[in-house]
Amino acid sequence: MVCTDKERLACVTYQLTGPADHWWETRRRTIDPVRREALTWDEFKEEVYNKYVHTLKQGNMTVTEYDRALCEMTRYAPELVDTDEMMAAKFRFGLRTEIRVPVASCQGISYSEILSWALDVEETLPKNERVANPTPPAPQSNYRDKRKWEGNRAPFDSKRHHSTFRQPQNYGR
Incomplete structure (x- = not known):
């Protein structure tokens, strides 16, 4: 099965994390809507390369x-x-x-x-x-949970309120 540019872009941009995800979200919001809809895989790849690959320095x-x-x-x-x-x-x-x-x-x-x-x-x-210019390292962030749930969360949210943890019994007190 061959993926279309739109499918490939959707898959790859969904997997972006950290600064790359923030960059893409900003880029996606600021790019002309017509240009964004016509964006090809090769154009997207070139933008990513220009932003992160070609500019990599020590x-x-x-x-x-x-x-x-x-x-x-x-x-x-x-x-x-x-x-x-x-x-x-x-x-x-x-x-x-x-x-x-x-x-x-x-x-x-x-x-x-x-x-x-x-x-x-x-x-x-x-x-x-x-x-060069030593600075303290930035705290590590966990970007695993970066995406917001867009579906019906009700079945999952209700599980949060029903803890399986058993409270200790106060025997003899």
Whole structure:
């Protein structure tokens, strides 16, 4: 079975979580309704890539955190980094300046080698420069329950009021 663009978009946008979900909800509300109805899968994918994939940079992450973020991104856009050379180039391009400059001459080496070089450079930086603009980590949020129930909740809501927990008996008191 081949999915239509509308079906594919509905499925994928329903699965968005966290900042991507917030971005899409805002984008969906602000886009011209005619344009939104005519949006194709390729156009949506290009918007997502421009927002999240093409702009991925190390920022205030450590090299290890940036490596993980890049590897996570490749799950959603494998065609953008489908060779080791492309992966190494994408990684190098997104590194912070103080790490990218020393490894700029590392052209034509594997991703694992460029990662190793970047880790070595990071290790030589003073501790206060290993993370750009260090800030405390944001609290983790659980985005699993992000969707509102649109159906009849009555059968489920009534279950909340009928607890199966048995109250302790006050024997002899």
